[in-house]
Every structure is written in structure tokens, then in C-alpha cells.
Amino acid sequence: MTNAGTLHRIPTRPWRWVPWLVLSQLAVILVWVLAGWHWGLALMVASHALFMVPVFLPNSRFYAPVLSRLPEAGNSVWLTIDDGPSEQTPAVLDLLDRHQAKATFFLVGERVLAHPALVEEILRRGHDLGNHSHSHPQARFWRLGPGTMAAEIEGCQQALQAVSGRRVRWYRSVVGMTNPFVAPVLRKLGLVRVGWSARGYDGVGCTPDGVLARLLPDLRPGAIVLLHEGAAHGHNLAIIEQVLQVLDERGLKAGLPCSNSASPRDHV
Template identity: 55%
Template structure:
């Protein structure tokens, strides 16, 4: 099963908007504002949910879990590169673990050697916007949204000669204008299935306990680097120890696709 699914019809939401607002107009015209106004507000709730809920597929496909029954997880590390990156790379290597680093374009441009080292060590590199406008990413218009995604993609490609295949929305919130640039760049959107709020919480034990409650085969784990509390490296180290103890291995989605292809080919060749 190919889990990499860029948007195919990025403007389909316009049809839903046109139909829903036509119905609202008809109700307002027939029954007046006392009925029309509540209906208008209700008609916008799907768009609010689609924007603010990180796993919403209203505007585009979103991967929130790997389709596998094997005890494996996809580690994703947001907001780098940072001062934490070298230690994280060494720690992942010591545990034989792989992760995808969702990098911010301007931070990558400022630390190109770290970006190249991430790629050299065989980890994934994902697009996490050019400037990481955490307060307003969900509300960006089409031009600024496209610029955020395209500029980050260009920086990462130039630094690594690798084309990122995955995009993660800032704070996980993505409005309808995300889909068109993702389609044009063949980017698929990744969310998560478990997180520990390590961007704001500096207690490694509490963070790992939260993540563990959401662990299951195919879980996508949301992690961060470079947080102000300075304990991301310690937290990820503790998580790697816990994953080892629980018998979980780490996998990149590209590896999972490749493994599935090999299994399918072997099944086709097996004599009956």
C-alpha cells in the first residue's frame, strides 16, 4: 500500500462551499436572519474543523498512522535543525533508529551542514514551512501559503539534492490553501497518532508516558527539537530506551512501502 498520497483535487472544497452557501442563502431568503444566521454559522463548522484538526482529511489526504500490524513506529522530529541536532543524530545511531526531520527552511539555510548530515545518516527530511509562523499558519492566504511551502522545498532540495516527499503543517493546522502547492510539489501531508507535548513540557518522564499511551503498531510519533526548556534530547533518549524495552523498531514510510512491495512480489512468485 502506497502511503504517500499528495492531493489530487486541491480545489474540490470550492464545490462544497458553493453548494452549502447557496443553501444558506435560500434559507435566509425564505425564513429571515433568525434562522439564516445560525444556519450560516453551522455551515462554516466543517471548514473550522478541517483547518484546526490535524488529522482532518477534508481538504487533502493526511497520514496519521502507518498501515502495518508490525511493532514499528515512525519517529518524526519537528522544528529543526537546531543545537540539538548533532546529539539527536548520535543518539538515533546508537539505538539503530531512523527518524524523519521536518525542517524549517530558514533554519536549514542557516545550518546547512546539519541538514546534509541528517541526509547522510539516512534519515528522512520533510518540509515544515519556510519560516514556521506558528501563530498564523492556519490563517495564511493562498499566496503566502504557497511561498512558505515552495521556499522550504527549494532550500532543502538545494542543500541535499533530495526532494522531500512529506509535509507537516505548522502546529498541525492547515487551511484549504495548503492542498494546491502540495499537489504541485508532489508532497503528502503527515500528521501523527501520538504526542507528548515536548515542545512546551520539559519533563521527559511525563512526555514519554503520554507518548506510550498512544503507542501501537504503525504509530506516528510527534517529537520536537530545540525547545526553550532544553530537554528535547533527554526526552528522545528516554523514548528510544522505552521503545527498545517494548520491542518497537523505527521505520520510515518509504521503507514500509518497499517492504510491502517485496512481500507482494514474493507472494506472486510463490508456487501453488
């Protein structure tokens, strides 16, 4: 699969958005004074939207670089499975073995500490790990301040390191949301933010057929496929199995980015 050295997009300028914020607000003041409050207020609302909307766009590069597709992937896709480890993890691993597929499990730190044996089993079967926050605060992740955001990402990283003994390189934001305080932590820890190009919304209430209908058009070479385990709806295993069957039918291989190269920083 694609060499991991070409995939590393660790933030090198995590505060690059600050000058744009300053300039936008200076423009608001200038317009307010010269053209009146009606125009000034409209520009202020627009400028705030400019900085808020990217928080909720999973593949936006506004606040941090993101890997959303695999370059030069051949016939490969990258399966990523969020929210574990869970009681479904052993069954997920069995499905992957049956289809000779590999995946990266983006794990939650608290769950890692609660189920260290499952983490060890993921690694024993040849899969990879990623950082998916320490407590998965999905309702408020978008608005976490710098201290709490750092605690979420660093806490998960410490849990993964303690249990696996390995340096984890990949990170995925909770629900894909990335505010201004994510990039500085990624730079400090040397983490690469991973988005996706194929998503079926299987982490919320859904049916397998509905998920597959949303996923199928995007299951092609180079796709980063977002899947989940342990969701309350109980359909994750059926969905994962159907995705693996489709990959087999299309001659696509679920593999991992190679890990035998250096990790250069991407100046973005």
C-alpha cells in the same frame, strides 16, 4: 517498513471543498428567506464552523489527504522530529544511533540554509528529510493566503533541494494546521502531508514525565510519533531518549518508510 508507494496521498482534487462551500451558502440564503433571520443566522454560523474547524485538526482530511498512521507496519513505528535543524541535532543523532533508530526530520527552510552541515549529517547517518515550511510562522500559518502559503512550502522545498540535492517527499504543516491553500501546493510539488498518531506536546512548555504520560498509550505498531528538537524548555533530548527506551522495551523498531518504489497518487 511499509512500502512508501502505498503511503503517497498527494492531493488530486485540491479544490474539492469549493462546491460544498457554495451549496452551504445557498442553503443559508434559502433558510434565511423561508424561515427567517434567526434560523438563517444559526445556519450561517454552523456552516462557517464546518469550514473553519478542520483547519485546526491535524489529521483532518477535509482540505487535504493526510497520512496519520502506517498501514502494515509490523513491529515498526515512524519517528518524526520537527523544527530543526538546531544546536541539538548532533545530540539527537547520537541518541538515534545508540538505539539503532531512524527518523524523519521535518526541517524549517531558513534553518536549513543556516545550518547546511547539520542537514548533510542527518542524511549521512541514514535518516530522512521532510518539509516543515520556510519560516515556521506558527501564530499565523492557519490564515496564510495562497501566495504566502505557496512561498512557505516552496521556499522550504527549494532550501532542502539546494542543500541535500534530494527530492523531499514528505510535508508537515506548522502546528498541524491546514487551510484551503495547502493542497494545491502539495499537488504541484508532489508532497505527501504527514500527520501523527502519537503526540506528547513536547514543543511547548512541558516536563518529560508529562510528555511520556501522553505518548505511552499511543506508542504501538504503526504509530507516527511527533517529537521536537530545540524547544526553549530544554527537555527535548531527555524526552527523545525516554521514547527510544520505551520502544526498545516494547520490541518496537523506529524505521523509515521504504523509498525504492514509485509514488502513485491517492485519489482522495
